[in-house]
Amino acid sequence: MSKDERLVRQITPKSEDFSRWYIEIVQKAELADYTPMKGMMVIRPYGYAIWEAVQRQLDRRIKETGHVNAYFPLFIPESFLKKEAEHVEGFSPEVAWVTIGGQEELEERLAVRPTSEAIIGFMYSKWVKSWRDLPVLINQWANIVRWEKVTRPFLRTTEFLWQEGHTCHETAEEGEAETLKILAMYKEFCETELAIPVIAGRKTLREKFAGAQMTYAIEALMSDGKALQMGTSHNLGQHFSKAFDIKFEDRSQTLQYVWQTSWGMTTRTIGALIMAHGDDSGLRLPPRIAPQQAVIVTIPASGWRETVLPVAEKVRETLRAAGLRVDLDAREEFTPGWKYAEYEMRGVPVRIEIGPRDVKNGQAVLVRRDLKSKETVSLEALPARLAALLEEIQANLLSQAREFVAANTRTASTYDEMKTVLENQRGFVQAPWCGGEACEDKIKMETMATIRVIPMDLDHVPVTGGCVCCGAPGKATALFARAY
């Protein structure tokens, strides 16, 4: 559709068809579009601007914790992928293979990276020789390809963008400390920037990363009651260092294998923003991550170019000078009503209306996206008020999301109870688990719910009761949910 036809029509209500609602926001807010290749999407400028904001905020944290960025090859020789047995088993079904280069059949086919442990492990074996070379704290921003069967924009796509950290350490303790430090960083990032509360915990062995010793994850609850994994941090132990022969001379001149971690967050975060905060009018972006924090919409009336427009332009400059990301939409080919709907769809946190009467009174009308409430503010007070309002919106989105998680986290002491909750209310279910894979599999088969994590918050809380599935003594309190 061209801009002049593209009236923002009513979208499917979230309560009616969540999946359709999601896809309609992706398309109408121009976040992404489909391509003729199955499962491959284009991230459109508005979606990419959100990703750039995510990158900026996450990259800052990655660097502040002592990591540096680098870039490793897109391709991985098949023989490298095979070096770690669990790794190749886990990833080979999803690999896209390059078999021809420069018009010739390749002697060894090349995997388009599904993750980079194998190629990075090889390079680290060249670079690491002594304890003085440790720790290695490297991150890369890259594209990843996994041949997925069922795809959905941002949530699961054949190609996606991510950052992947890959570190080497002298001791097991340092590796574990790094894994947890990153997990905490991810949690803080999600809550502070995305206004999405997450539960941090350990994955079960069944759900861990192929090749890891232990996977930690942060899990969020989407507004349809399904869980979404927001990020993972893997303690790789010495699995890859043994496979790739990454050895160092330690402080007592003994050769040792390094201890490694890897961790990542992806463009899936954009899907999470939609599903955690969106409503029936579209996206609701947290101000800290919003490409535009406010948009000024002028209300035309006769002579508005001479009266309203100069004031609106001045307001934009004043707000920009105050460090706020503010645009002005003074286009005449669209009505104010059309623009209101458009910026609501795009989730811009605040709309600033300026019309002839406002100019006369030296004021503007602020409409916040999260609550749709209005207030009138004098132009002088506007920069300070807008800055404060953006903070209020950020805080409100987080607190709304927290309330939703609290209201949708239930305990279950019997299997029937758990099944009823998963069937009727969804959300998180906390329940004792015996630690057995048989129960984990049975629950997944019968309820479509998986153990999202063993929450670390509950580590020091005694497990009450027997396994929700088999009744054997509970070894841990697990967090179950249906998930994306």
Place this chain on the structure above:
Amino acid sequence: MSKDERLVRQITPKSEDFSRWYIEIVQKAELADYTPMKGMMVIRPYGYAIWEAVQRQLDRRIKETGHVNAYFPLFIPESFLKKEAEHVEGFSPEVAWVTIGGQEELEERLAVRPTSEAIIGFMYSKWVKSWRDLPVLINQWANIVRWEKVTRPFLRTTEFLWQEGHTCHETAEEGEAETLKILAMYKEFCETELAIPVIAGRKTLREKFAGAQMTYAIEALMSDGKALQMGTSHNLGQHFSKAFDIKFEDRSQTLQYVWQTSWGMTTRTIGALIMAHGDDSGLRLPPRIAPQQAVIVTIPASGWRETVLPVAEKVRETLRAAGLRVDLDAREEFTPGWKYAEYEMRGVPVRIEIGPRDVKNGQAVLVRRDLKSKETVSLEALPARLAALLEEIQANLLSQAREFVAANTRTASTYDEMKTVLENQRGFVQAPWCGGEACEDKIKMETMATIRVIPMDLDHVPVTGGCVCCGAPGKATALFARAY
């Protein structure tokens, strides 16, 4: 080598073996490393930090000129690549093909993008319907794969990183204006940020981008007298809009094909920095692009931890607070001499030495990398002096490079004269050209020189004399050189 063994040894002098000198800097400054896959490199953290600085400065300019970023798929269906005849002919010899995905042979093989006109053209045909949708001003930062036969780190690699702009316009004039605007932006970027002077001009039809109507380029001269193409800006005319059916309804309701441009700069810029500014001690980075603008090296002596170190730390904080990128190297496992050689190799613009005597006198010693000259500065004056010194270094690198280009740009009125220059001094040769491909081919065959560009600066200067090759009337003054 591990850090403790990695003494910075003498590198091959540039005058003795330029290629070896180049490769040794790439490796010893830890800019990049080889992988087991031919022509694929790893960009190591220090090299990547330079790329991040390039990105930051170029991305700012791209956005200031009204462009937005997006992300298009890595893969391009073969049928798309074939839609523009010249395009597929130019690129198909270099394509890496994905033929297997998810353990199944694909029905249609997918090119790993060698450039993105084809997939972007397809998407634009979906998005553009009316003049109101124009101009489309989109850029992407991405990885690119071209199966190159002869490779060299940064200069020509199977995979490289770049930005590629792809725009659509209502009229031919607007397309041409965009092409030239970007060319001017690239030139200003190279000269301001990289301190590399460039010549802007048109490519001949033989050298233009496969599928373009006209290619413009900026060409720099490396210190061995060979030219390097630093960036290209293509006026695509309606070649791709006709191939991909990108039509819009114009202001008089008539359907028209859009006019397009595309343009790119790559990680090759890092190779250019080495070859334009490097010397026999290593890299010399322009301060505006240097990841570290200065490094403080402490001179240890008894009790230095109590005397020198606190002062050095305070100096670092003061300089950082002044907005300068300054690190402190207080490691005891390396001698000051080792560190001096290391930071010279890495091209850090200024070294700040602080020893016991300096602390006593409230001063520091500044050593500039470009001229290796020293000066003593009081600690109070240091922030202002360092800021000024960095500007002097930036200006000096540019002026040294400008002098080199001036001294190595020669005119030739006869073919013998041109051959002698290209054989003995290399550099740029300005000479009249008849405009014929036969002469262009003959010159390339016999002298290994190509027409780098028809410089735009010379557009209004009358061509003096006949074609340097065939003697027929000169149609343009061309800039010839051997090139990377």
